[in-house]
Amino acid sequence: MQHLDLSYPDAERLPLIDHLHGHAIPDPYRWLEDASTPQSQAWQATQDQLWLNHATTLPDRYKLRGRVRALSSVGSVSTPVWRGDRCFVVRRSAEQEHPVLYLDDVVLLDPQQLDPTGHTTLDSWQPSPDGALLAFQISRGGDEQSVLHVLDVATGQLVEPPIDGCRYSPIAWLPDGKSFYYVRFRQVLHHHIGLPDDVRVLTDEASYGLDLSADGRWLTISASRGPANDLWLADLTQDGPPTVVQQGVDAITVMSVSREGRLYVVTTRDAPTGKICVGDPEDPLVWHDYVPADPSAPLSSLAILDKVVLVGRTRNAVGEIAIHDLVTGRPLGDVPLPGVGSVGSLATRPEGGHQVWFSYTDSVTPSAVYVYDTHTAGTTLWSPPPGAVGVPEAESWQVDYTSTDGTALQMLVVGKPGDHGPRPTILYGYGGFGQSLTPTYSAFTLAWVEAGGVFVTANLRGGGEHGDDWHKAGMLDQKQNVFDDYLAAAEALIAEGWTTPEQLALCGESNGGLLVGAAITQRPELFAAAVCSAPLLDMVRYEQFGLGKSWVPEFGSASDPAALATLLSYSPYHRVQPGVKYPATLFTVFGSDTRVDPLHARKMCAALQHATDGDRPVLLRLEHDSGHASGSASKGIGLAADMLAFLAHHTGLHR
Numbered sequence: 001m002q003h004l005d006l007s008y009p010d011a012e013r014l015p016l017i018d019h020l021h022g023h024a025i026p027d028p029y030r031w032l033e034d035a036s037t038p039q040s041q042a043w044q045a046t047q048d049q050l051w052l053n054h055a056t057t058l059p060d061r062y063k064l065r066g067r068v069r070a071l072s073s074v075g076s077v078s079t080p081v082w083r084g085d086r087c088f089v090v091r092r093s094a095e096q097e098h099p100v101l102y103l104d105d106v107v108l109l110d111p112q113q114l115d116p117t118g119h120t121t122l123d124s125w126q127p128s129p130d131g132a133l134l135a136f137q138i139s140r141g142g143d144e145q146s147v148l149h150v151l152d153v154a155t156g157q158l159v160e161p162p163i164d165g166c167r168y169s170p171i172a173w174l175p176d177g178k179s180f181y182y183v184r185f186r187q188v189l190h191h192h193i194g195l196p197d198d199v200r201v202l203t204d205e206a207s208y209g210l211d212l213s214a215d216g217r218w219l220t221i222s223a224s225r226g227p228a229n230d231l232w233l234a235d236l237t238q239d240g241p242p243t244v245v246q247q248g249v250d251a252i253t254v255m256s257v258s259r260e261g262r263l264y265v266v267t268t269r270d271a272p273t274g275k276i277c278v279g280d281p282e283d284p285l286v287w288h289d290y291v292p293a294d295p296s297a298p299l300s301s302l303a304i305l306d307k308v309v310l311v312g313r314t315r316n317a318v319g320e321i322a323i324h325d326l327v328t329g330r331p332l333g334d335v336p337l338p339g340v341g342s343v344g345s346l347a348t349r350p351e352g353g354h355q356v357w358f359s360y361t362d363s364v365t366p367s368a369v370y371v372y373d374t375h376t377a378g379t380t381l382w383s384p385p386p387g388a389v390g391v392p393e394a395e396s397w398q399v400d401y402t403s404t405d406g407t408a409l410q411m412l413v414v415g416k417p418g419d420h421g422p423r424p425t426i427l428y429g430y431g432g433f434g435q436s437l438t439p440t441y442s443a444f445t446l447a448w449v450e451a452g453g454v455f456v457t458a459n460l461r462g463g464g465e466h467g468d469d470w471h472k473a474g475m476l477d478q479k480q481n482v483f484d485d486y487l488a489a490a491e492a493l494i495a496e497g498w499t500t501p502e503q504l505a506l507c508g509e510s511n512g513g514l515l516v517g518a519a520i521t522q523r524p525e526l527f528a529a530a531v532c533s534a535p536l537l538d539m540v541r542y543e544q545f546g547l548g549k550s551w552v553p554e555f556g557s558a559s560d561p562a563a564l565a566t567l568l569s570y571s572p573y574h575r576v577q578p579g580v581k582y583p584a585t586l587f588t589v590f591g592s593d594t595r596v597d598p599l600h601a602r603k604m605c606a607a608l609q610h611a612t613d614g615d616r617p618v619l620l621r622l623e624h625d626s627g628h629a630s631g632s633a634s635k636g637i638g639l640a641a642d643m644l645a646f647l648a649h650h651t652g653l654h655r
Contacts, residue, residue: 009046011606021561032602047620058645060654065641071443074366075386079347079357083131093386097632118632119625128177135171142592142627172212183208213257218281220255226553233284245284257281258304273467274299290329298467303346303356317438317465319343335372336379342438362439363396363414392450401492404484411489415454424453424651425499431460431482432511434471444640453653458489476556477566483518490526502528505647509533517572520583527583529650531643534628537600539571545597576607584616584650595628
């Protein structure tokens with residue numbers, strides 16, 4: 001089959017049909033699930049060459065790479081972690097491939113020095129209470145299979161052998177800095193530095209969160225289960241199992257004990273946008289309201305200072321910080337912010353004090369760290385990003401639109417000032433797992449806008465922009481709402497003259513890749529092009545691979561007859577139909593992705609190449625030694641430029 005300069009490889013279509021709960025489900029490309037077979041490797045090698053051949057025809061590929069690199073040269077900086085007068089902070093300059101951990105402006109941990117190949121990433125880190133030791137986790141090749149190390153900060157030497165199996169493990173140090181609680185192979189363990197055997201605290205099939213009070217007495221354990229969590233509180237001065245605080249409750253609850261011994265509870269119980277309660281850790285099942293829920297602004301963070309409590313919220317996808325009285329919770333005012341944009345988590349000194357640090361960014365402002373001081377009631381710049389960059393002129397518009405069922409929605413449109421189209425446009429979305437999309441500086445976005453395009457971020461149900469109910473309205477048997485919202489955004493952009501179907505492209509990754517796959521199989525005529533990155537696409541078998549099992553609370557399981565019917569109704573791989581003119585589609589996947597297996601993209605790519613009608617290409621770009629999470633800066637720049645060049649070419653951006 002010839003498409004422009006493309007000749008798709010022959011891909012065997014198996015006569016394989018699964019019979020589940022009364023459904024006959026074809027799966028002709030199941031053989032592509034195993035990447036190690038000679039047949040799959042030959043198919044992949046041909047796909048690699050197809051992409052490389054097509055990439056050479058993209059006229060603006062290297063120009064866009066240069067612009068993404070220049071706009072990325074601003075680098076990044078994190079909020080500080082204080083241990084007394086010691087300040088730990090992560091920065092990445094334009095010259096650095098990975099973020100580097102600094103202690104008081106001296107390099108403490110540089111992934112590039114650990115591994116000159118650039119394949120090692122620093123996944124997380126946590127200094128001991130006195131800052132003398134550092135627990136840190138690294139992984140290689142993007143596989144996120146973290147290995148835990150403990151570093152002597154003064155000497156730079158490791159103090160004990162590494163511990164494997166620590167993927168996504170939180171670290172909760174004891175006050176003496178000689179032991180900590182952590183998670184290994186889905187077990188909460190107590191580890192003493194230098195001792196080989198750990199003490200098991202809890203075992204459960206869940207993702208854990210840990211929090212330890214400053215005095216080391218109260219350990220909070222959270223086990224995430226989709227849009228809810230179980231919660232335990234352990235008094236470490238007493239023998240016996242932890243107290244069950246919440247189990248089997250359809251709510252998200254976070255609990256911590258403050259320096260003065262007060263129990264703080266942030267919960268969506270009877271409060272979909274989140275409220276704050278207080279109580280006594282001696283009686284952790286009894287709370288009373290402290291800061292009530294704001295129905296139009298979900299809670300995002302909490303910081304306890306000496307005399308006030310600061311509460312971060314997101315209102316219409318824009319961050320804000322409110323000030324409340326420490327004793328009563330009464331509102332006192334708001335923290336002045338640098339602009340209208342996104343506010344990161346609030347960071348304080350462990351001993352409290354009168355300052356709080358947070359990051360701020362918006363569509364044209366690189367992320368920087370600011371500090372608010374309760375003594376002066378002022379917000380000042382604490383640390384700008386390491387580099388400087390000339391940001392292209394851009395304007396943003398908050399656009400209201402309506403979904404199929406009448407739900408009111410919003411999208412953020414970014415373009416050149418005064419340029420209302422119609423222009424080549426990228427529509428970006430996610431719509432899942434309660435994740436909010438808020439304004440952020442992006443070299444990817446600005447390079448597109450600078451070239452004359454329009455970039456749109458749609459806030460969809462399934463996200464967290466309007467609280468827990470908003471999330472639940474886009475999960476399980478309500479998942480089609482997310483796709484309807486996304487398609488309604490596309491229709492609104494066309495109807496209001498921002499773009500046309502010949503100029504409109506889709507872009508999304510992970511759960512957002514599922515969104516793109518659903519959109520191009522449900523309404524292919526609306527779009528000219530799509531980039532589908534690290535996507536979920538076979539929703540019948542997704543739970544059998546990667547981290548799929550942990551996502552059953554979000555999507556449902558094919559073992560449940562009702563859930564299977566829902567999954568089949570939108571599963572992109574199963575909705576591909578022959579003879580349809582599908583958009584030009586680029587799948588981008590990563591060889592070491594242990595979250596979303598690249599098999600989804602392989603199977604979907606083969607299905608679309610077989611089915612599509614017309615001359616729009618269907619391609620797959622595989623990046624070896626990379627994973628689902630962040631990798632080296634140069635690889636990220638190369639990927640972003642290739643995605644933009646593909647979308648520019650197939651939406652006519654530079655014609």
